[in-house]
Amino acid sequence: MDFNKLIDRIGIYNHMCHESLITRLLLDAGLTAELVKRWKEHDLTGVVSRFVATDGGITRVYPSSAGEDWTENPETYESSFYKRSLDNDIYIFTAPFFNKSGESALESGILVSRALDLNISGVHLKPAVVGVKLSVPAWKERFITATMKINCKDEICGCLSNDKQVDCVLLDDGGFLLMSNRDKYIAQIGQFFGEIDPILMWKLVNTSLYSSNKMYDYQSVCDPERESKAASGQHSVHIPTIADVLQIGWWASAAAWSILQQLFVSLTFPSFLEAAVDMEGDLSEDLCKESCITEQTQYYFDSSNQSFGGVLDCGNCSRMYRAEKLQDTNLVFIITDAADTCIWCDRRPLKQAEQPSTGPDPCKLAENPRYRKRPADCFDEHEKEDDTDCGGSSSLTPSLWATVGSQLVLLWLLAGPRRYRS
Missing domain, CATH: 3.30.450 (Beta-Lactamase)
Structure with missing residues (x-):
């Protein structure tokens, strides 16, 4: 309306x-x-x-x-x-x-x-x-125009579009790419710069232009790790041998126990099987997950300095860079030798997004212990508290006669004589 x-x-x-x-x-x-x-x-x-x-x-x-x-x-x-x-x-x-x-x-x-x-x-x-x-295309034109030197006769006179020798980028205070003079970087606007030019981002962190803070999620879920066939250990579930499979008695016993288990569940929890069918699609993906610890890193401006510069030493080659914070904004302008001019630099990405982790080092945590602050007042009991509804949320309440009857059937089956073909 x-x-x-x-x-x-x-x-x-x-x-x-x-x-x-x-x-x-x-x-x-x-x-x-x-x-x-x-x-x-x-x-x-x-x-x-x-x-x-x-x-x-x-x-x-x-x-x-x-x-x-x-x-x-x-x-x-x-x-x-x-x-x-x-x-x-x-x-x-x-x-x-x-x-x-x-x-x-x-x-x-x-x-x-x-x-x-x-x-x-x-x-x-x-x-x-x-x-x-x-507009990204319009801002790129203004970005290139603003960085060009007029009447320049030097080797580098600014940030030319798609220059093969110079990379120019604008990063925000979180390390995400916002603008570049190269089209291949334009397509990656919004991505963390540590995955685009890792060696340069590592240098910016080490020179305190950026600082980081790791946050851990101890109740996250991850995809299970795939184990190699050569490293498979002992199985907790019995795997039938060829001799077991060829025996008719083994098949009859397995089928009987399977039917008995389904009968027991259907009698004890009548609504369980219907709920299981409805939830099968939703749980199929969740059952493939396993509990794990994940970490996510947040980057931010650390130093009050406005200008930074240095050399990226990659062994057989090096790259010079210069970084300048832009006043009254959350941006930093960086000009550096193009990444393609020095292929020997370490290309392992510096990730910011959430990823599996082993958690923080317990030894380092023990050096600076954190204590939980106790509440000023005790809230364990109150005269107006109504606890009649506590514990009444379970929907899988078994029938008393069905439970007793199933136990008697199981006792009769286990106590009766059983013969197996030798």
């Missing part, structure tokens, strides 16, 4: 509505509508869309066609760019999600945002975050 029609019908003072929130919502909707009128008067070259996200929860995108492809979280306080813009008084560049399957997300553009800071009678307010989405 249309929101305006609903408000006109029931009114904002209805008992089902939160008056202050509805009033704030209508106010933000009116203010952002006026902002769109201003946007229509000014056409910006190289901008895919413009947007505003308010403190009241309104996100308005212009033009409206760009709103159909809006992939950010509609809840402003759950959106990454919104929270980062509020916490930093700079322009925040956000890389698009990189899909390893090859599907490009560059058509939506590079998101740039900044919080609107107001000072009213000495009180600082940030009522909204405004921003744009830049």
Whole structure:
């Protein structure tokens, strides 16, 4: 139902509505509508869309066609760019999600945002975050133009498009690629730079331009490791031999026990088999997983220095690099000898994404123990606590007579005489 029609019908003072929130919502909707009128008067070259996200929860995108492809979280306080813009008084560049399957997300553009800071009678307010989405091809042209030197006679005069000798990149504060002078890197915008140029990213970490923080998930699931045939150990389940298979008695005994087990389960838990059939498809993939520990590494700017430089020594060759943080942004500009000019460098990727891990070193953890803070008050008992529903959530309640009857049948089968063909 249309929101305006609903408000006109029931009114904002209805008992089902939160008056202050509805009033704030209508106010933000009116203010952002006026902002769109201003946007229509000014056409910006190289901008895919413009947007505003308010403190009241309104996100308005212009033009409206760009709103159909809006992939950010509609809840402003759950959106990454919104929270980062509020916490930093700079322009925040956000890389698009990189899909390893090859599907490009560059058509939506590079998101740039900044919080609107107001000072009213000495009180600082940030009522909204405004921003744009830049066209990648247009931004690349401006990027190359901004790095070129005029009337230059040196060997290197800037970042030429697809230069075979020089790599120029823009990284954000998390180490993700945002722009490059080479088309093969443009297709990887949004990917962690440690998987594109590992040796350079290692150097940036070692020189304290970036620092890292590892986070472990002790309740994760992973694909089971494949064991080699030569390293297979003893099996806990009995595997029948050829002699067993050729005996009719063995087949009869196995079939009887299988039927008996199914009969026992169906009598004891009547709804179990039906639930198992319904859940078979959902559990098939989960059963192939195993419990494991995973780690994910977060990178961030560590040093307050603005300039960094050095040499990447790869044994038989070397590469020079220079890095410069861009003021009032979360970007760092890097110019270096092209990776193709030195093929001897280590190509092992530096990963940021979640991956299986053995966990932190227990010896290092023991050096800096962390203790759980005890609560100030005890909550183990309260006079108003109602524990009548505790333990009543199980749906597999066996029938008493079915359980007793199945036990008697099993006892009769086990106690009776059994003959086997010799």
